[in-house]
Amino acid sequence: MFMKYLSRLSALRLGVAAGSLSAIVLVTSIFAKTESAAPVPAAALNGGAIYVGEAVCIACHAPQNAQFTHTQHANAFRLNPKNEREKLSCEACHGPGSNHLKDPASPANHASLVGFTREWGTPVAQQNAMCLTCHQGGQHMFWPGSTHATNDLSCSDCHNPMAKVTATGLLRKPSINETCESCHQQQRAEFSKRSHMPLHEGKMTCVDCHNPHGSTSKSLLKADTVNETCYNCHAEKRGPFLWEHAPVRDNCLSCHSPHGSNQDKLLTVARPFLCQQCHGNGAGHQTTLYNAGQILGGGAAPSTRIMGRSCQNCHSQIHGSNHPGGARFQR
Numbered sequence: 001m002f003m004k005y006l007s008r009l010s011a012l013r014l015g016v017a018a019g020s021l022s023a024i025v026l027v028t029s030i031f032a033k034t035e036s037a038a039p040v041p042a043a044a045l046n047g048g049a050i051y052v053g054e055a056v057c058i059a060c061h062a063p064q065n066a067q068f069t070h071t072q073h074a075n076a077f078r079l080n081p082k083n084e085r086e087k088l089s090c091e092a093c094h095g096p097g098s099n100h101l102k103d104p105a106s107p108a109n110h111a112s113l114v115g116f117t118r119e120w121g122t123p124v125a126q127q128n129a130m131c132l133t134c135h136q137g138g139q140h141m142f143w144p145g146s147t148h149a150t151n152d153l154s155c156s157d158c159h160n161p162m163a164k165v166t167a168t169g170l171l172r173k174p175s176i177n178e179t180c181e182s183c184h185q186q187q188r189a190e191f192s193k194r195s196h197m198p199l200h201e202g203k204m205t206c207v208d209c210h211n212p213h214g215s216t217s218k219s220l221l222k223a224d225t226v227n228e229t230c231y232n233c234h235a236e237k238r239g240p241f242l243w244e245h246a247p248v249r250d251n252c253l254s255c256h257s258p259h260g261s262n263q264d265k266l267l268t269v270a271r272p273f274l275c276q277q278c279h280g281n282g283a284g285h286q287t288t289l290y291n292a293g294q295i296l297g298g299g300a301a302p303s304t305r306i307m308g309r310s311c312q313n314c315h316s317q318i319h320g321s322n323h324p325g326g327a328r329f330q331r
């Protein structure tokens with residue numbers, strides 16, 4: 001491996017010298033262009049290196065280039081560059097490469113290039129800044145200060161622009177869900193519980209509810225609140241109802257887990273205990289009818305009223321009722 005690079009190195013010396021020259025021409029032409037949307041990074045980047053052009057990079061990195069060629073960036077930068085920065089190709093992301101060429105295989109020379117792998121050691125903030133100069137606004141508006149940003153995630157923890165692994169999004173893993181679940185093992189387990197959102201069944205992805213790039217609401221939700229998130233797909237639960245059930249309006253998660261649960265219908269707690277968490281402190285049938293003894297068959301025979309849908313055998317319209325006589329959600 002190393003020998004291969006050595007022989008390439010000597011073969012390249014001439015080419016590099018010629019490359020530097022054209023890079024200087026390129027740099028001057030950049031300064032002449034001021035309308036460029038994505039500014040070319042300051043010359044101080046990579047130890048004051050200058051741009052050498054992608055042909056030089058490809059001479060040593062042909063395997064990487066073979067993969068890169070199929071990506072959205074390669075298409076955009078090579079076939080239809082919108083500004084001078086995009087024309088830089090490899091160096092649009094990795095920064096100017098002249099110093100990298102001096103001793104590319106030496107670990108001591110890592111500061112000569114913006115690298116996006118953990119081992120290379122470029123600070124995460126600097127890596128992300130390279131991407132964000134072109135990808136700011138829109139979905140990325142709230143990246144600064146988001147949970148992922150403050151936990152030091154880099155764009156390349158989820159994206160791999162060097163290969164087209166996914167049809168869209170240039171993700172690291174073959175799908176959105178696999179990309180997220182590679183870190184979020186607990187959520188992966190939740191989606192495998194007895195009752196769960198049909199995520200592993202391919203009917204939805206994490207980004208139907210979350211924006212991994214940041215949001216203004218809790219837990220990186222795309223919508224402003226939990227309930228707005230749910231109404232996107234369960235519009236019939238939005239109401240308004242003639243008779244509202246307070247906890248439903250307040251937060252769907254009073255009763256449901258968002259990802260999955262071992263109780264029926266993604267419920268946080270089995271019925272009737274679910275209802276009895278809030279009902280039954282006072283008098284009434286809510287607690288007395290359905291105590292634990294009856295459920296476990298402890299002494300008394302299980303009440304038919306706690307079978308099946310339990311309290312909902314009678315209070316069936318638990319999300320709210322539009323029936324004039326539905327104050328108790330029985331119809």
Ligand code: HEC
Nearest residue numbers: 005009012056057060090091094097104105115116117120
């Ligand atoms: C003379 C051969 C040669 C040339 C030309 C060359 N590289 Fe490299 N490059 C290497 C070697 C050798 C390594 C080190 C590989 C290692 O440490 O595993 C390397 C490593 C890298 C890395 C690895 C960073 C990481 O995260 O691991 C990147 C990115 C890179 N080069 C980009 C470029 C770019 C962009 C250019 C053009 C400006 C370029 N290279 C030109 C030989 C070269």
Ligand code: HEC
Nearest residue numbers: 057058061064065068073089090093116117156160161162
């Ligand atoms: C859109 C930004 C972008 C462009 C353009 C780009 N790279 Fe990369 N490159 C990255 C990212 C991000 C990684 C880290 C990928 C990873 O984590 O596996 C990377 C990794 C690398 C690596 C080290 C890891 C590996 O795959 O071996 C090399 C070498 C490399 N790039 C060379 C190049 C060359 C050569 C070009 C031009 C033909 C180029 N890059 C164009 C963003 C870019």
Ligand code: HEC
Nearest residue numbers: 128131132135139143148153154155158168169176207212
């Ligand atoms: C936690 C994982 C994660 C991180 C970190 C992340 N992304 Fe993404 N990104 C995604 C997912 C998932 C998609 C959606 C892909 C799809 O819909 O096919 C996406 C989509 C995109 C898109 C295409 C959609 C659009 O906005 O036009 C761009 C561009 C993008 N990300 C850039 C970035 C940049 C730049 C960073 C770093 C500041 C970053 N991403 C960090 C997961 C991530």
Ligand code: HEC
Nearest residue numbers: 038072076085086092093130131134155159161168169170
């Ligand atoms: C020089 C500007 C520039 C830089 C730097 C840049 N990108 Fe892009 N990126 C683009 C353009 C242009 C597109 C293509 C947009 C299109 O096809 O509409 C794109 C597309 C994408 C997409 C979406 C692919 C799709 O399916 O549409 C992702 C994800 C992405 N970039 C991530 C990154 C990441 C991560 C980095 C940093 C490692 C980065 N970009 C650096 C300009 C840039």
Ligand code: HEC
Nearest residue numbers: 147151153157158179180182183206207210212218219220
């Ligand atoms: C490289 C690892 C990594 C990947 C990949 C990743 N995350 Fe995260 N994520 C984290 C870390 C670290 C945290 C913060 C600590 C925690 O809550 O576990 C976090 C937190 C979160 C949170 C909680 C935010 C909050 O404010 O409480 C959500 C939601 C989230 N990630 C969604 C996603 C989604 C969706 C994806 C895929 C697009 C994804 N993550 C991919 C590492 C990752």
Ligand code: HEC
Nearest residue numbers: 177180181184187197204205206208209218219226229258
């Ligand atoms: C149907 C919508 C939905 C989908 C799909 C979804 N989530 Fe969530 N997620 C939520 C809601 C709602 C919360 C809780 C918000 C709160 O407590 O305020 C949440 C919370 C989280 C949290 C914070 C910790 C926790 O568990 O409460 C993480 C991390 C997370 N989700 C990751 C993921 C990942 C990874 C995926 C994909 C594998 C995913 N989510 C898919 C709706 C969803």
Ligand code: HEC
Nearest residue numbers: 195196198203204208209229230232233252256258265266
């Ligand atoms: C992206 C669309 C989408 C979003 C957003 C969404 N759901 Fe769902 N939900 C579904 C689909 C699809 C099903 C499966 C329906 C089926 O199999 O008939 C489902 C099923 C359910 C079920 C029934 C599960 C079962 O075992 O029958 C409950 C309860 C549920 N969702 C609650 C919620 C809650 C609470 C939220 C907000 C945190 C939410 N959903 C957000 C699409 C969504």
Ligand code: HEC
Nearest residue numbers: 227230231234237247248251252254255256265309312318
């Ligand atoms: C007071 C507890 C409670 C709250 C709060 C609640 N639900 Fe439910 N939900 C239930 C129960 C119990 C069931 C099971 C109903 C059954 O077995 O007939 C259920 C079933 C569902 C179902 C599947 C069956 C159906 O009716 O379509 C969906 C979808 C659902 N809930 C969505 C939501 C959404 C969205 C919210 C927030 C707007 C929400 N729930 C708030 C208790 C609740």
Ligand code: HEC
Nearest residue numbers: 245246247254274275277278279311312315318327328329
């Ligand atoms: C998170 C707490 C909470 C949970 C869980 C809950 N409720 Fe409620 N419920 C309330 C509140 C608060 C009211 C409104 C009480 C009021 O207006 O005096 C209410 C009202 C009711 C009413 C109408 C009572 C009246 O006096 O008008 C019925 C019936 C009811 N709930 C049944 C249920 C059933 C059945 C379940 C389980 C599926 C359940 N509730 C779960 C909090 C809860």
Ligand code: HEC
Nearest residue numbers: 272275276279283284285286290305310311313314315328
């Ligand atoms: C066999 C049918 C039936 C079952 C099962 C049932 N209820 Fe009721 N519930 C009623 C009727 C009928 C009323 C109306 C009583 C009235 O108007 O005086 C009522 C009233 C209520 C009320 C209003 C306040 C009160 O005590 O009058 C609450 C709260 C309530 N039920 C909760 C529950 C809970 C929690 C469960 C499950 C543990 C449950 N119910 C199971 C029939 C039932």
